[in-house]
Amino acid sequence: METEKTIEYRQDKKDRAEMAIEVRDLCIRYRRRKPYSIKKHLLHFKYEKSNVFEAVKHVSFSVPRGNILGIVGRNGSGKSTLLKAIAGLFSPDCGQIDLKGNTVSLLSIGVGFQKELSGRENILLSGMLLGFSQKQILEKMDKIIKFADLGEFINAPVRTYSSGMYSRLAFSITAFLETDIMLIDEVLSVGDTKFKKKSLNKMKRLILDENRTALIVSHSSGMLEDLCDEVLWLDDGEIRMYGETREVLEAYEENEACGI
Amino acid sequence: MKRFLHDFKKYFQYSIVSARSQLRSEVANSYLNWLWWLLEPFFLMLIYAFMFGYVFKAKEEYFAIFIFIGISMWSFFDRMIKGSVRIIKMNRAIVTKVYLPKYILILTKIWVNGFKMLVSFGMVAVMMVIWKVPVTWRILYALPILAILMLFTFGCSCWLLHYGVFVEDLSNVVNIVLRVALYLTGIFYNVSTRIPAPYGKLMTKYNPMAFLLESMRNVLLYGDTPRGTRILVWLAVSLILSWTGIQKIYRNENSYVKAI
Numbered sequence A: 001m002e003t004e005k006t007i008e009y010r011q012d013k014k015d016r017a018e019m020a021i022e023v024r025d026l027c028i029r030y031r032r033r034k035p036y037s038i039k040k041h042l043l044h045f046k047y048e049k050s051n052v053f054e055a056v057k058h059v060s061f062s063v064p065r066g067n068i069l070g071i072v073g074r075n076g077s078g079k080s081t082l083l084k085a086i087a088g089l090f091s092p093d094c095g096q097i098d099l100k101g102n103t104v105s106l107l108s109i110g111v112g113f114q115k116e117l118s119g120r121e122n123i124l125l126s127g128m129l130l131g132f133s134q135k136q137i138l139e140k141m142d143k144i145i146k147f148a149d150l151g152e153f154i155n156a157p158v159r160t161y162s163s164g165m166y167s168r169l170a171f172s173i174t175a176f177l178e179t180d181i182m183l184i185d186e187v188l189s190v191g192d193t194k195f196k197k198k199s200l201n202k203m204k205r206l207i208l209d210e211n212r213t214a215l216i217v218s219h220s221s222g223m224l225e226d227l228c229d230e231v232l233w234l235d236d237g238e239i240r241m242y243g244e245t246r247e248v249l250e251a252y253e254e255n256e257a258c259g260i
Numbered sequence B: 001m002k003r004f005l006h007d008f009k010k011y012f013q014y015s016i017v018s019a020r021s022q023l024r025s026e027v028a029n030s031y032l033n034w035l036w037w038l039l040e041p042f043f044l045m046l047i048y049a050f051m052f053g054y055v056f057k058a059k060e061e062y063f064a065i066f067i068f069i070g071i072s073m074w075s076f077f078d079r080m081i082k083g084s085v086r087i088i089k090m091n092r093a094i095v096t097k098v099y100l101p102k103y104i105l106i107l108t109k110i111w112v113n114g115f116k117m118l119v120s121f122g123m124v125a126v127m128m129v130i131w132k133v134p135v136t137w138r139i140l141y142a143l144p145i146l147a148i149l150m151l152f153t154f155g156c157s158c159w160l161l162h163y164g165v166f167v168e169d170l171s172n173v174v175n176i177v178l179r180v181a182l183y184l185t186g187i188f189y190n191v192s193t194r195i196p197a198p199y200g201k202l203m204t205k206y207n208p209m210a211f212l213l214e215s216m217r218n219v220l221l222y223g224d225t226p227r228g229t230r231i232l233v234w235l236a237v238s239l240i241l242s243w244t245g246i247q248k249i250y251r252n253e254n255s256y257v258k259a260i
Helices: A004-016 A038-044 A079-087 A119-129 A134-148 A151-155 A163-176 A193-207 A221-227 A245-259 B002-029 B033-055 B063-085 B103-130 B137-166 B170-185 B199-206 B208-222 B228-259
Strands: A019-032 A051-064 A068-072 A094-098 A104-107 A181-185 A213-217 A230-235 A238-244
Touching: A019 A079, A019 A213, A019 B228, A038 B170, A051 A079, A051 A094, A051 A213, A051 A230, A051 A238, A068 A079, A068 A221, A068 A245, A079 A104, A079 A181, A079 A213, A104 A163, A119 A134, A119 A151, A119 A163, A119 B002, A134 A163, A163 A193, A181 A193, A193 A213, A193 A221, A213 A221, A221 A245, A230 A245, A238 A245, B002 B033, B002 B103, B002 B228, B033 B063, B033 B103, B063 B103, B063 B137, B063 B170, B063 B208, B103 B137, B103 B208, B103 B228, B137 B170, B137 B208, B137 B228, B170 B208, B199 B208, B208 B228
Parallel strands: A068 A213, A068 A230, A104 A181, A181 A213
Antiparallel strands: A019 A051, A019 A094, A230 A238
């Protein structure tokens, strides 16, 4: 369903800008295998055949530096898998992802926290995993703690946090430890109303920065329309449409409305 | 090799900080927790000394210290092996959010359990003073022996980490194997003299843990030099095990995230 206009539009843009993300012909497969166990092996003496499930099928796109790309699609259409692949959690089964040496962080609900450790220690550890030095993190520590606004809880083990507090801390870490490319997986509805507003503003300021490239997965069309330069519509792992924000969103919503 | 060096440099700091935090959080949870690092081996020693010294009439010079050394080293190995089977699942929060070479998780655990082992070796030192064990310069051999123990454990852990992801009931099997190994390693008796010839000697020859334990006791308590060739052989074995383990993890770690 790619119109000539969208292709032209993209081509035009690409000629002008320097790319930050280039994804070519990307496929991600999951082997849906029942967990293997020695017990089963002894009792059955046969392997269960694994069936392959392709979550992302031959997807190609590129994002110029400083741009924001929105990704829409139904549940299970491969959006999160795509983000995880770009974040480097697993390598592609075919195709290529080129980040041009940019640093990347995946912001989804809850960064990897170690539940027994305090919030403060988790800030340090998450930061180091994102590739920052201890010194850099300690410099930003106060800001992060202030923004997360957890009070006494910052020194308590993370397992004692409420889910709202948990995601507030997670958000603050990624928001202050800035990377060149931010992958955002529907986290903008974090915490209570007050924090939601605060984090949305912070987020906007962050990704509207000229040097920051962002990929946003969201179901909220309003927000995508606000922020994105381009939108990619994934349907069952394939690109259904890719181009200017308004056009894609309109087509997507129309399609969704028909679906009901 | 290049990749390993690069990753190792990048994440080494993280593993240290993470280990420190884990130790600290264990202490923070209950005030006397670090005492348990001492009390646990101490009471185990009392039980073993009673069972095997009094009931079964096992006799070794400095029997209490003999057992204590065995327990210290064995529980390090035991904790590491049991832990590494489930380590990916235990760290799910991190593994699914950010990339890190998975053996770094093991390295972190090596520091944590290694520190606990050092604490209980502190206890060994105290006991040696109390029992007035004659100290020779050969106690310096303790260091390379510990290094080999750590390297050997690391190698085994890498392999178990890999299979632990895919084989569901591996931990059941590992528990049984460890229990057998516990009795064959001679924590509370002398393998080479107690198991009838020629099997006793064979045991210290082919069971690395039995060999390491015996060497450690010899250098600390009886002023004997360990066998140089065997030390080198086990060092080589440990290096190969670790190296192939790391390679195995590098080749497969992409699928770990998909599997859990």
